[in-house]
Amino acid sequence: MQTGGVSNMEKKTIILHVNGDQYEVTPSSTATLADVLRDELGLMGIRLMCNEGACGACTVLMDGEPTLSCMMPVMEAEGKEILTIEGLPDPVTGELHPIQQAFVDHNALQCGFCTPGMIMSAKALLDKNPDPTEKEIRKALSGNICRCGTYRKITEAVLDAAARLRNIKQQKNSTEKTNTEKSEEQESVWSIG
């Protein structure tokens, strides 16, 4: 790339693990994770509202922790598992993640700029606390500004998403249990045989 009269930044090639894929990138040493995710990887769901860690719109998960990608030097993201809003839908079916679907069903968005960051913060919460109270939800989302003030419906959507995720887990558990029981039955049949 032509850099003109601007001094050359130090560059280093690193591997980023994003949404289950690996990317080799060579950013300048001062680049943020948000810069690289948007400009190099084309992940435009990273929204830049303040670009100084005050609004939460650029939130991604790094090893499961909600992280402000505009404040994160990309070099520090090397080797970490990064999940962005683009990585949430089911990779095979394309089906929305239950949190995304709950935001759709509750119309928990208006201009939509804060929505990806809000959903990622909600995911970080629900991964750790599957049955949060309204107070816990408010605390977990307090770093994400919604200028449209859609907080009421966002809270409703997260409460509903938590219930949906618990249901899915329960169903999965009972299916697994049934499968285990079946295989145990089979085993006993075989042992008799």
Add this chain to the structure above:
Amino acid sequence: MENTAELEYSVVGKRLPRKDAIEKVTGKFQCTADIQLPGMLYAKILHSPYSHARIVKIDTSKAEEVPGVKCVLTHLNTKKMHVNWHFGPPLDEVLHYQGEEAAVVAAITPKIAEEALKLIDIEYEVLPAVYDSEEALKPDAPLIHPDYRSDNTFRGYPWQPIGRMDEDGFLRLEYGDINKGLSEADIIVEGDNTNPMQFPISPAPRAVVADWQGDQLTAWIDSQTPNSQMPGIAGYLGIPQSKIRIISHCIGGYGNKQPVKCLYFAALIAKKTGRPVKMQYTREEDFIGTHRRVEFKVHNKVGVKKDGTITGMYSKCIANQGADTGFAFISMGTALVEPFTLLYDFKNSKAEIMGVTTNITSYGAVNGFGAPEGMYGVEKVMDKAAEAIDMDPIEFRLRNCIHYGSPAIEMQQAFNGPKDPVWGVLGPDLDAFRHLIEKCREDANWKEKWKGWHTPAAVNGAKRKGIGFAIGMHHAPYWASSSFVIMNPDGSATVMNNAVEIGQGFKTAVAQVVAESLGISYDKVTPVLSDSAVCGQAFGNVASQGTTSHVYSAKMAADNAREQMLAWAADKMGTTPDQLAAKNNFVYMKENPEKKMSIAEICGANYQIFGTFKNPPISALVDPKSGKIVSSYASTAAIVEVEVDTETGQVKVERMTGVNDVGVAINPDNCENQIDLGMIMAKGWVLNENPVIDRRTGAIMNPNLVDYKINTILDIPDRKDFVGEYVERPYPFGPYGAKGFSETACTAVAPAISNAVYNAIGVRVEDGFISPAAILRALEKKKQGR
């Protein structure tokens, strides 16, 4: 056509998912800043470091020599042409506020453009500046636009004359006899209020992309009113409007994303270089380089009788409009006809308002546009008036609030002219007002919580709780709008309108009314919005009129298509169109629903059906009872409960109840979201968002989201204590009874907070921005018995 009011709606009134939901929850919604084109250049702005200065020398040669720099614009190589009523020449020799554009550099990377800006050799002659509206009116104040004004009062522009101002610069409205009215009063109550300015803070900083293909310009902009940018840019470039395609991807406007100055720079650079150009503001640029809420210094004087009758009100308002904007006139007009003369059933009223030019960032629309700023002062003084006669503040409002048939309506007509649908008179929908005040009182449990004047709701040591009430209103005019509805051969429909989805739910509302009118499923309707290449003219989504103008227009185009569809079907079915109805993707006989045809079959046989509509005819807007042209007005009432810490001055909003008139809710979820937006923005406006302007230099001291505090989820009450709701009184001239209401929700909350604080601490806070310092000052004053 059948009377739709008698039918159960299939789509309208349902909580259907937004049409833009999927792209927004997946992060795929394309913002202007996300657009990348091959060979793109990036342009950056050199902002004036002074509030008032003349450029005496500008040498850009060193910047131009930087490898990668492709174009530099200054006032020397751009046309000095006043582009429209929003602002003067895009680049000017004299700069009127700190942050105004002095030069623009385009380069192959944003970084190179930024570095090259530093190499521009520029010398300024610093001119005397003035920031306060009253200072600017003094005879020795520096003159801000000496080329076309002899003082700093706003009187329109030579290139855009605006009439109606009196010789002294005031815009006036008077009816009845104010002197007689005030002399009939038992008590006269007065009050002053200066509101904080507030920045709109759209989440997406402004961005523009411009690209020329041959003689055709395509511009992607981030504006609520792309259509109204067309004449300005076409005029400036000297090309026909047909050569310009404007596409708007707008993220959260709050009234403010209208004029797009960087459109001019991007279009010029793209033309000169033959390459696509992107301009994107930083958050700080979006603060300093755009617009903010107007500051009104208001004085109100109201006369009341002991029985609660208002005998008259006089209002005087000085508006600090900042450096330059034609918006000032409209906001002054809004203030004049809403808070100062139309909130109450005045028999005698006089209001005068003056716009003053100063050297701070310009005024632009922000959620309410003159209404909340004016109502803030009016509703503080009305609280005082109720107190003066020892009447319950809600009873006082119920007794006096405007209603259908108020004489003010005649006055409105006289002021605005009989055939102006933009400023039409009040219609019968206004009778929702008393109903929603009562509902608000009930839902907030006012009768139990209000302990009477001079008695706080509760006292716990240094913490005191208070409850306050206020009302508000805002009008939604009819503005130009055309729509096309295409019924495709498979029975689906595409609807085209040039207004914009900015987050308010416009796209969804359009789809719901079109689906309802055509009798097809919601998921079969696709709106195509805000693209001038395929849509007709439509003013854009401002002034809460998206529903009354553009959703209405889409509905009328759909009705037009439906008539054609029914006419064809009637012929095939051997009946007349009036015997047919359309619902659930079928056209059927009303008397014999078993006899039906699928809409897909009808559309397929017709190849396509086109429905069109252009502007509501004036005759369609006449109220049959009064014979007058009407404009839709939405009313609101709010009760706020606060806790004030008298040791620290901290105010906590513990509960908010807001009830709004929406006509009919096309999508209840989206209506509730818009109400929440208005209430929360009003809360931030008076309690935590304060633009700090250095009154010695004009600099904005907190142009970032660390120092400028927007409400987070923890700054508003939780769900059980946040009641934002609506009442439905079908508006006869809106689509399925709906009307614009969004900004109304912002109007009553601010004064209700101030009134609640008074109830808590027993002393009125004079400051519009209710900071801890303002509370402590008021308490100190009370202590000293002043």
